[in-house]
Amino acid sequence: MSLGVSASLQASSLQESSPELRDSVHDAARRARSASRALASLTTTAKDHALHAAADAVLAHVHQILAANAEDLDIAREAGTPAAMLDRLALNPQRVDGIAAGLRQVAGLPDPVGEVLRGRTLPNGLQLRQQRVPLGVVGIVYEGRPNVTVDAFGLTLKSGNAVLLRGSSSAARSNEALVFALRGALDAEGLPADAVQLLSSVDRSTVTHLIQARGLVDVVIPRGGAGLIDAVVRDALVPTIETGVGNCHVYVHSDANLDVAERILLNSKTRRPSVCNSAETLLVDQAIAATAVPRLLAALQDAGVTVHVDPSEEELRAEFLSMDIALAVVDGLDAAIDHVNEYGTGHTEAIVTTDLAAAQQFTEQVDAAAVMVNASTSFTDGEQFGFGAEIGISTQKLHARGPMGLPELTSTKWIVWGSPLTGHTRPV
Known part of the structure; x- marks a missing residue:
């Protein structure tokens, strides 16, 4: 409302x-x-x-x-x-x-x-x-x-x-x-x-x-x-x-440390769910889905988050701004990048991985104002970036971004x- x-x-x-x-x-x-x-x-x-x-x-x-x-x-x-x-x-x-x-x-x-x-x-x-x-x-x-x-x-x-x-x-x-x-x-x-x-x-x-x-x-x-x-x-x-409009993703790569992934995911989603840098979609790599999905799903639910499994098109595009998150499984890094570029709003996207090459590809090919590697989406903030106060977070490309x-x-x-x-x- x-x-x-x-x-x-x-x-x-x-x-x-x-x-x-x-x-x-x-x-x-x-x-x-x-x-x-x-x-x-x-x-x-x-x-x-x-x-x-x-x-x-x-x-x-x-x-x-x-x-x-x-x-x-x-x-x-x-x-x-x-x-x-x-x-x-x-x-x-x-x-x-x-x-x-x-x-x-x-x-x-x-x-x-x-x-x-x-x-x-x-x-x-x-x-x-x-x-x-x-x-x-x-x-x-x-x-x-x-x-x-x-x-x-x-x-x-x-x-x-x-x-x-x-x-x-x-x-x-x-x-x-x-x-x-x-x-x-x-x-x-x-x-x-x-x-x-x-x-x-x-x-x-x-x-x-x-x-x-x-x-x-x-x-x-x-x-x-x-x-x-x-x-x-x-x-x-x-x-x-x-x-400000932020449909932000956390992508858990096949080479992610799941302890790290869980901490980053929970911080991204639950720290302040009503703000634009809150995570709205969790992407899990198919290669680790059997292990990662049950663990991350349970962690989210324990934190009071409603997880939209098998999300609809509308849910994949939603900026919930609440204790809700969509969950989707993607078939590898390229599919994750394609998903983010299709459904994201150009605000903040995050990858969790120990693979430097995968992280580099994600940062180069994802189209967003801020891209996080093994860090929470909640860091996209003027004060956190050392700018002091901010007037907002630009999701366009002219004249300012981020x-x-x-x-x-x-x-x-x-x-x-x-x-x-x-x-x-x-x-x-």
Whole structure:
């Protein structure tokens, strides 16, 4: 069950609404554009100071934030929202402390803006350099999880971008309280409060106007279930980065150590089954199936996992996000690779093996953002990769792939210096 965004988007195409609502979204985007120009030239020190001020503001408003969240939870419970989704929505003092700590963590990360990626002097004397610059205005459409509101703000501010947030109606009051605190912190720091804006979640057409605001919004990042992501990608006129949908596989090769395989499988599936890097399909090599399947099946069942044996086509393609997993037997390494490339979503795939050549072939031929060798799929995470916080995990190939940290929230600019004395002109 979604938390107020994807269900309505799956039901039909995103729709137009009143011109007034479109104008309000576009006006917000214009204000964000103006704010982004101010942010682009901020020093690292100024951005870090603002992030610490925002963390202080979140903590100072903890009572208002928790009261707003309590209202959201009451409404969600009355609507029959499942317990797992309620947990994603819920805030408490410890989680608010964690949200503030996340902003301080981002303040401690290296600033990507201005980093020179390459450069040289041409034979004619022209000096070239390619350096990182902010994307500009970033739109984020997301479900539940009020922490995403603050994470997105922190990452976009540090990378010099303004952000337009369109959360779900289920978290509307929580998001409003959080953004109120963040905007107040920016204003107190002498920075444009419009660097972070929350769009209305009352009408789903605000999503339409955001993702079709070509020329006003530079990129949109949807975070949520498949229905949300598919709808945004289908209808967007603004460049979009797909994130998060994960039908991740663990393939137990014929030369796998079954002790290792069991640990990796259980960690991949049960550590946090509701997240996108959770394993959804177990593949077992036919050569060891007689021994491996009973053992791994029993281990999963003992851990409370429902195993879908002889899975249907739908189950093989499912992102369960629950204590469910599909189990299939494949006839060797090539068949495993073919299966993963057919049914996977390009997120994370894992092989368990002691055969170096098999592992190398798997890493080369599997088409995914991250490929694990004798490691849990749960390691696909910006913090685990050493990036600090992440804005999401991209499953596409342009402009970013895999966990998206601060560098992935930048583009590049070529700067060319000619001679100040003679100038440079290109021969006719």
